[in-house]
Amino acid sequence: ETGVTQSPTHLIKTRGQQVTLRCSSQSGHNTVSWYQQALGQGPQFIFQYYREEENGRGNFPPRFSGLQFPNYSSELNVNALELDDSALYLCASSLGLGPYNEQFFGPGTRLTVL
């Protein structure tokens, strides 16, 4: 196990609703990245937070937003849910920026939008 935890494990929402997913990073890790993995696809980068600031963002609309807290845990918020938002959401923590820092992934939150 990586020490990265995510909650909840599963979630069912209705189109148009809002959802908040949570991630606790591995102890000492100050960088958290979020990924969306649709069924049968590879994970897609949503955004990254470093020391409570958004450091980079993938090709996702503004209704995907995030936060990182002083203890480096993080939240992913999705507003106005669409059916295509149904996916496994993965968070990964690392010790600092840069790809030379290994990213440790959590088990994911499976979101179903009906």
Place this chain on the structure above:
Amino acid sequence: AQKVTQAQTEISVVEKEDVTLDCVYETRDTTYYLFWYKQPPSGELVFLIRRNSFDEQNEISGRYSWNFQKSTSSFNFTITASQVVDSAVYFCALSEAIGGADGLTFGKGTHLIIQP
């Protein structure tokens, strides 16, 4: 823009056979990193290897080996004497070196099935 292609959607072999998973990447950067991850049915991505663009040495770790060839933009992964526990989805990923602000770019994955 960076891109990773894993052309093999699914591979099925019998236990103890050797199997190679292909990965081809595209990037405009001269400095980049390549990764392989394993995703068992539980969903958690397990890190297998990281390789930077300046290190073309092949690597062997137990039954796993990786062949990095910049000339063909490929980073292939071979499992020798496969075991049922190797069954999983395997992802190849790429990250360009500047701050990693674009995150990892993953391929679509190869579903490896090892039959007893």
